[in-house]
Amino acid sequence: MQFKVLLVDDEQDILDLLKYNLEKEGFVVETASNGRLAVQAFESFQPQLILMDVMMPEMDGMEACREIRDLPQGSNVIIAFLTARNEDYSQMAGFESGGDDYIAKPIKPRILVSKVKAWLKRWEQKADQAIAEVSTGGLVIDKEKYLVTNNGEVFNLPKKEFELLALLVSAPGRVFTREYILNAVWGNDVIVGDRTIDVHIRKLREKLGEELFKTIKGVGYKFEP
Amino acid sequence: MQFKVLLVDDEQDILDLLKYNLEKEGFVVETASNGRLAVQAFESFQPQLILMDVMMPEMDGMEACREIRDLPQGSNVIIAFLTARNEDYSQMAGFESGGDDYIAKPIKPRILVSKVKAWLKRWEQKADQAIAEVSTGGLVIDKEKYLVTNNGEVFNLPKKEFELLALLVSAPGRVFTREYILNAVWGNDVIVGDRTIDVHIRKLREKLGEELFKTIKGVGYKFEP
DNA sequence: AATCAGGGTTAAGGCAATATTAACGAAATT
DNA sequence: AATTTCGTTAATATTGCCTTAACCCTGATT
Numbered sequence: 001m002q003f004k005v006l007l008v009d010d011e012q013d014i015l016d017l018l019k020y021n022l023e024k025e026g027f028v029v030e031t032a033s034n035g036r037l038a039v040q041a042f043e044s045f046q047p048q049l050i051l052m053d054v055m056m057p058e059m060d061g062m063e064a065c066r067e068i069r070d071l072p073q074g075s076n077v078i079i080a081f082l083t084a085r086n087e088d089y090s091q092m093a094g095f096e097s098g099g100d101d102y103i104a105k106p107i108k109p110r111i112l113v114s115k116v117k118a119w120l121k122r123w124e125q126k127a128d129q130a131i132a133e134v135s136t137g138g139l140v141i142d143k144e145k146y147l148v149t150n151n152g153e154v155f156n157l158p159k160k161e162f163e164l165l166a167l168l169v170s171a172p173g174r175v176f177t178r179e180y181i182l183n184a185v186w187g188n189d190v191i192v193g194d195r196t197i198d199v200h201i202r203k204l205r206e207k208l209g210e211e212l213f214k215t216i217k218g219v220g221y222k223f224e225p
Numbered sequence: 226m227q228f229k230v231l232l233v234d235d236e237q238d239i240l241d242l243l244k245y246n247l248e249k250e251g252f253v254v255e256t257a258s259n260g261r262l263a264v265q266a267f268e269s270f271q272p273q274l275i276l277m278d279v280m281m282p283e284m285d286g287m288e289a290c291r292e293i294r295d296l297p298q299g300s301n302v303i304i305a306f307l308t309a310r311n312e313d314y315s316q317m318a319g320f321e322s323g324g325d326d327y328i329a330k331p332i333k334p335r336i337l338v339s340k341v342k343a344w345l346k347r348w349e350q351k352a353d354q355a356i357a358e359v360s361t362g363g364l365v366i367d368k369e370k371y372l373v374t375n376n377g378e379v380f381n382l383p384k385k386e387f388e389l390l391a392l393l394v395s396a397p398g399r400v401f402t403r404e405y406i407l408n409a410v411w412g413n414d415v416i417v418g419d420r421t422i423d424v425h426i427r428k429l430r431e432k433l434g435e436e437l438f439k440t441i442k443g444v445g446y447k448f449e450p
Numbered sequence: 451a452a453t454c455a456g457g458g459t460t461a462a463g464g465c466a467a468t469a470t471t472a473a474c475g476a477a478a479t480t
Numbered sequence: 481a482a483t484t485t486c487g488t489t490a491a492t493a494t495t496g497c498c499t500t501a502a503c504c505c506t507g508a509t510t
Contacts, residue, residue, distance in 0.1 A: 066343045158486055173370045196488055198468060216371050217467060218384040383497055421499055
């Protein structure tokens, strides 16, 4: 697998140093010089790992971290902070905003590379788990093949229906608000009416069974086997 | 969800500017001109976020922050300070008194709005996690699944009933005034008659047990296992 | 005993939220 | 190019929650 790493720092020297060392190890590397650009780069580049400075102009690392986490694909990337020192507080704050780990400056190339490898190994494990196959009740969702099997019967759901189903099934019993569903399935920026969700729910109920999808008025929907 | 923001500053100009920009984004905004008023406003308005100047007459921001944190609901609000400059020390002091974050003056509307959105998103996550499951006596409230279990029996309460129950159970034994309940469950702006609360209490008593909800005449209600 | 204040109870109507259906444009498929 | 499929919306129906009005009950006050 070809791993992609996004480096974010406002000092060009550091970017160059890290980029050189990581590319030498076979990673694909892109860089961004502030938080706002990082968010953009994440969307287009879709890296598995982001190495980001905490302190930056325009938009700081914590802020960028939160924004990325809120994107549809943002929950799978690993975000690690470059901290200027052993500033305990900046570390804490970084984790609070959804960062996974940190590495202290000054950065030694060998340590960096070994940490990066460890992070990417972790990412692989997480990804395997997450995508492999979700199954609840008589329902099996194969994300790889984009197939849904319900008590032996195989369905070939369209994209939106599939994603909505996968979301609901990812946490059986849990109520997902309409707002949350819109963010997760359609994305933060897309504007669609509320009735769109209803219609997709209806199709799922039609195909898989009316009783599986429960409406919580004023709140949202949940899946229950 | 309708988010409420409380602005606290002694300069009317700043209040006006911030209020205008936040209301344009759909937030409900109230203002206070010093720390003492801020504490009062917090109690009646119950915002999710407080933006507060550090330096103010009467009672300064840090002092107000501490007082608010000591109130029953004070641990859930996010408090952010408006700092006059990059005065690192005032920032540190702000954190020590219980502040969550800060924003530096001069304030640019766009940055303000994006920060406010990020804070409120964080608040939502925290609120979801924190209150996910409350349990007292034989009663379990699962906010995630929107389910209430009483001694094994499962109930599927409508929204208002559920929220009223969750509020009362959040502090067993504590008396909630009618006014407070109206603010917390219905919102500050909604106008409903007093009998509405009675009816919802009645439904809860009916479903979960008469004895669990005690009336304090002339004051309000409390939950007691 | 009469009055009053505060709360309890019930049922019905209004209304907001959701369900349903059909239809349209865009994209994919043939 | 014709056909099919998908995603969305508009329009209409339906559901069930919320609220209220009207009346009852209790205990305190006069």
